[in-house]
Structures are given as C-alpha cells and as structure tokens.
Amino acid sequence: MATYDLTPRIAPNLDRHLVFPLLEFLQERQLYPDEQILKAKIELLNNTNMVDYAMDIHKSLYHTDDVPQDMVDRRVEVVARLKALEDAAAPLVTFLQNPSAVQELRADKQYNLQMLKDRYQIGPDQIEALYQYAKFQFECGNYSGAADYLYQYRALCTNSERSLSALWGKLAAEILMQNWDIALEELNCLKEIIDSKSFSSPLNQVQSRIWLMHWSLFIFFNHDNGRTQIIDLFNQDKYLNAIQTSAPHLLRYLATAFIVNKRRRPQFKEFIKVIQQDQCSYKDPITEFLACVYVNYEFDGAQKKMKECEEVILNDPFLGKRVEEGNFFTVPLKDEFLENARLFIFETYCRIHQRIDMKVLFEKLNLNYEEGERWIVNLIRNSKLDAKIDTEMGTVIMEPNQPNVYEQLIDHAKALQGRTYKLVGQLLEHAQAQPAR
Secondary structure, three states: OHHHOOHHHHHHHOOHHHHHHHHHHHHHHOOOOHHHHHHHHHHHHOOOOOHHHHHHHHHHHHOOOOOOHHHHHHHHHHHHHHHHHHHHHHHHHHHHOOHHHHOOOOOOHHHHHHHHHHHHOOOHHHHHHHHHHHHHHHHOOOHHHHHHHHHHHHHHOOOHHHHHHHHHHHHHHHHHOOOHHHHHHHHHHHHHHHHOOOOOOHHHHHHHHHHHHHHHHHHHOOOOOHHHHHHHHHOOHHHHHHHHHHOHHHHHHHHHHHHHOOOOHHHHHHHHHHHHHOOOOOOOHHHHHHHHHHHHOOHHHHHHHHHHHHHHHHOOOOOOOOOOOOOOOOOOHHHHHHHHHHHHHHHHHHHOOOEEEHHHHHHHOOOOHHHHHHHHHHHHHHOOOOEEEEOOOOEEEEOOOOOOHHHHHHHHHHHHHHHHHHHHHHHHHHHHHOOOO
16 A cells, blocks of 8 residues: 555655654554664654654664764754753743733734833844744754744744744644644634735745645644535635646545535536546546546446545545544544445436346445445435335336426526636736736
8 A cells, every 4th residue: 555655745745843743654554664664754853853752763773772973962962052042032032921021012013023122122133033942942842832932923023934934833833733723723824825915926826835735634634624624725726726736646635525525516526527637647546436436437446446445545644543532533534435435336326327236236335235225225215315225126216307407507507607707806816916007
C-alpha cells in the first residue's frame, strides 16, 4: 500500500513540524522500514530546535546511548539562543502577563504602539523580539507558548507580511495541539486574507491556496463538521482549479468527503466530471471507484476497487486514524465509506436494471446473502427507492419511475441561472481587476 501513500506529495506543502504526525502514523502502520522512518525524522529535526527529540531518535536508530558531539553542541547553542530571546522579549512579555495593563490595549494598533512606548518604554524592537521568541519556541516544540505569543504579536503588529507569517505559525501550533475549533477559526481567517484582492501576486495566491488546503486536511478529518466543510472549501472554483493544476492528489480527500457525505449530491455530479477529466493526471482506488460507478458503469470493477479503497483508507494518515474514546467520530470513516459506497453501487445499478438478481447484486456489494438481504430491506424501507423484493424469485423489482417533465425544466432553469450568475461574477471580477484608463 506504500504505492498509494501520498506523504511524499503532501509533505513539501506542510511546515516540517506538521510532517511528524504523518511519519508517526506511517511508522505505526509499518508501511516503510522502521529505519527509513527514523532517518526521515532526523532529517526533519536537523532544521528545528527540537534537539532532545533528535537525540532520542538517534539513539533508537543506531541502538546506542551516545550521541554525536555536534548534537551536544547544538543543544548548548539552542539553550543560549532561547535565553537571549527571552531576555529581549521580557519587557513586553511582562506587560502581557499583567491583566490590568493589558486592559489598556484597544483595537487601534497605532494607539497601542504609542501607549506602550510612552508608558512602558516598549518599542518596535521589543515587539520584533516577541515574534522571534515565539518563532523560536515553536521550533523548540513548545507549541502552546508559541501560539499565545503569536496571537499577542498579531494584535500589535502593523506589518501585513509579518502578521500573515505569524498567522500561519499560529495555525500550525493549534493543529499540532489538536485544538480543532480554534484551528478552524484560524484557517478561515487565513482563507479570507488569501482570497482578498489585495493579496500579493496571483502566483503567490495560488500557492497559498495549495498550502492552505494541505494544512486543512488535519482539521477537516478531525473536526465534527469537517467532512462537510472540506467540500465547501475544495469545491470552490478557485481552489478546485488549484487542485487540478498543481495538487491533483487532493482529489482523494474531496472524493472521500463526497462519498461519506450524503447531503452534497448536486455538487457531486459536477465533481464526477472533474474525476473523469483528471484520470490521466491522478487516480487512486477511491477516485477510480467513482469512475467505475458513475463514468464507466463497471460494477465488477467497482467491487474490486471497494476492497482496495478499504486498504487505502486504513493506511492514509488523514483517513485511517484509529477512533478513540472522546473523539468526534463514533463510526470509523472506513465503515462509513464502505456503507455509502455500497449505496452508490446499488443506486446506479438500479437505474439501469428493472429486475435485479439479489445474488448477483450482493456479490457486487461484497456481502453474503443474509447480510445483503438485511441491508437491502433496510435500504428500501429508509430510502425513497420505489422497489420491492420478490423473495421466491430472489430478485429486487424496480418500479418504473418516469421523470417529471416540469421538474426537469425547473432543474435546468436553476442550473442555467447558476451558470449565468457565475459568468456575471467572473466578468465583474475581471473588469474590476483591469487598470483604470
């Protein structure tokens, strides 16, 4: 299953600290030799200040209690640098730790800067020192402290680029601490900045969207409403275009979200077209499953892909995490996926057959006869399918369902109206982007 592992594609779009949870998962699943994972961890740690962690990994990798002298020297250097940054930021940190003093701050940043200078002799140097101290704390693995200082820094910072950098750092820290609600707030704040017309260059905007989508995977597959919100983000034209041109592997996660989310069928039809268009640039068992069911109508192929999808999900760091007590999801994503995948096959199969042999159908659904009969009875009872079971013949009989001409006309009119609004919006956006003459 290492063939389908997306870590090599995802890692370059993450902060190096965010790669560690992925490596931990891969090590647990044993997709790669343990030695290879440990070497990857050390390579990542070489550019951080997590020296103690690097020493522990080195000892595990080489089965020794000794560490290289350069690691020892590096630790001394890190401790000294941390102390120097702590001293430089101390005046501002002391101020921020005083509740009565903090109450003097206002929404007006210029007022705050002048007040800090006049009353507390705190100027730009101390504010910059707070940023550097927060960044260094993050590099040392103290994510809680880094998040607090970066939040306070952004309240005082007047440099938009530096403030944006601090927001990325704050988002990474919240993800690593698994504070999913706060992380989602930071993600939405970052998205708003990236999508603004004043944001840097179009090229930087596209790259930032790609980074944002990769970072968001941690949140969307852990937050209680994340598997709906990933569709809201990834399926937007600007973000979907970025996926298709620069990160087609993200189609796996959007496809999974569509499959486990039953309320998104109108968007789902358009997404199938994307899957069909991008089969040459990217495919894996999950996207191929959708192509089998909705593009090629290959139900035997869909059955095989379901088995592969199960393995892909179990070995994906975002999709295959174990469900622990206290987590939002009480049902493993794998089980939800397979249940809905069977439903997709059944619905599509029923559209093109009027009388269905249950034995044949259950084979395509990877169910034995007893399980399949129970499953299909519950499905017909709970869904809007107009079908009945002939127990003597062992078949499912689909009642003919003639399409309502008036409903079709209304649906087409709605679709045309949506395309018209979309076209007008694009024309207005283009006109506003043109320089005044």
